[in-house]
Amino acid sequence: MSHMIEARQLTKRYVNERTGREVLALDHVDFTIAAGEFLCLVGPSGCGKSTFLQMVAGLEQVTEGTLTINGKPIAGPGADRGMVFQSYALFPWRNVIENIRFGLEIKGLSKAEMNEIAHAAAHQVGLHGFEHAYPKELSGGMKQRVGIARALANDPPVLLMDEPFAALDAQTREMLQEELLSLWQGANRTVLFVTHSVQEAVYLGSRIAIMTARPGRIKTVIDVGLQHPRDITAAAFGELMKPVYAALKEEVLKAAVSARALA
Numbered sequence: 001m002s003h004m005i006e007a008r009q010l011t012k013r014y015v016n017e018r019t020g021r022e023v024l025a026l027d028h029v030d031f032t033i034a035a036g037e038f039l040c041l042v043g044p045s046g047c048g049k050s051t052f053l054q055m056v057a058g059l060e061q062v063t064e065g066t067l068t069i070n071g072k073p074i075a076g077p078g079a080d081r082g083m084v085f086q087s088y089a090l091f092p093w094r095n096v097i098e099n100i101r102f103g104l105e106i107k108g109l110s111k112a113e114m115n116e117i118a119h120a121a122a123h124q125v126g127l128h129g130f131e132h133a134y135p136k137e138l139s140g141g142m143k144q145r146v147g148i149a150r151a152l153a154n155d156p157p158v159l160l161m162d163e164p165f166a167a168l169d170a171q172t173r174e175m176l177q178e179e180l181l182s183l184w185q186g187a188n189r190t191v192l193f194v195t196h197s198v199q200e201a202v203y204l205g206s207r208i209a210i211m212t213a214r215p216g217r218i219k220t221v222i223d224v225g226l227q228h229p230r231d232i233t234a235a236a237f238g239e240l241m242k243p244v245y246a247a248l249k250e251e252v253l254k255a256a257v258s259a260r261a262l263a
Contacts, residue, residue: 004158004190005033005056009065012051025051027215028065035070035157038184038191040205042198042248044255048216049194053162056192057083069158079107082151086163088143090135096122097131100150107154121149126179141172148176152183159184161193165200177204181228198244202237203230210247213255220247 012026026048033039043049054060055067058077067074069081082103090099101118109117122131125145135143144164151159165173181204184191195201201208205224212219222244230237 002035003032004035004037004070005031005192006068006071007031007052007065008067010052010055010062010067011064012048012055012060013063024215026055027217029216029218031209031218031221033190033192035190036188038181038193038204038206040193040195040201040208041211042195042201042208042244043211043216043219044213044248044252045196046255047211047214047251049211050162052211052216053160053192053194056158057081057160079103079154080156081158081160082154082156084144084147084151084159084161084164086166088135088140088147090143090146092135095132095134096127096138096146096149099135099146100153103150103154117153118149121153122146124152124183125149139172140168141176144168144176148180148183157188158190158192161191163194163196166196173200178229180204185228198241198248199232202226202240202244203232208244210244210251213251213258219251222247 007029010026010029011024013022013024015021016023029052041049041052051060055062056069056074058074058081091102094102097115097118100121101114104114104117119131122128125148127142127145127149130138130142135146138146147164165176168176177200193204202224207224208222210219210222211217222240224240226236226240
């Protein structure tokens with residue numbers, strides 16, 4: 001497989017606006033994500049998971065090192081990447097179709113073309129019959145479906161997801177996990193998925209990358225090696241969760257010790 005996303009000696013520093021101190025968020029990250037891979041990224045809070053995702057999205061700049069997509073340096077946002085946030089980030093004054101077509105409006109397409117694409121994306125994520133509903137009329141799960149459809153409308157080869165199901169109830173979360181896997185398996189698309197849930201990472205991911213406590217580095221990468229669909233009650237599933245939990249717990253404890261030292 002070719003590399004879709006590649007980080008080499010990637011470092012991110014920023015200045016804390018409250019204290020004026022420089023913060024090292026990511027420290028010499030070396031990491032690759034293959035084309036067509038479903039990569040789950042886990043780590044303790046504040047380790048730089050979302051920062052890395054935003055750098056891939058082009059929303060944060062590289063301080064040192066290189067970050068490329070399909071061999072080209074990332075200089076800013078692009079239509080080759082779709083982003084799904086934990087917060088639904090919908091425009092309350094736009095209905096479902098109008099929210100989905102938002103990313104298409106800079107392409108210069110006709111309204112008819114945009115609506116055709118937006119309707120197809122809405123149907124793809126199970127929003128048939130809700131095309132003209134407004135965000136206030138939708139459940140949390142349906143709002144996130146709109147966010148996913150909006151990301152898919154541009155047909156990006158890379159889908160970036162920042163804890164997209166964290167705020168949902170367990171039943172809705174499981175349903176959307178299944179639908180996401182179907183969308184991934186049905187297209188030659190690369191997914192970078194940030195989550196705090198070890199079970200979710202093992203259930204979804206081709207590989208799981210575990211980050212260290214800040215400054216964020218790649219501690220280890222675990223190949224899942226289970227075929228889909230996966231049974232969370234199976235012994236093999238439980239065995240795969242153990243090394244992920246162990247590596248993550250070690251970094252969570254380090255983060256707690258560091259936080260106490262700074263208090």
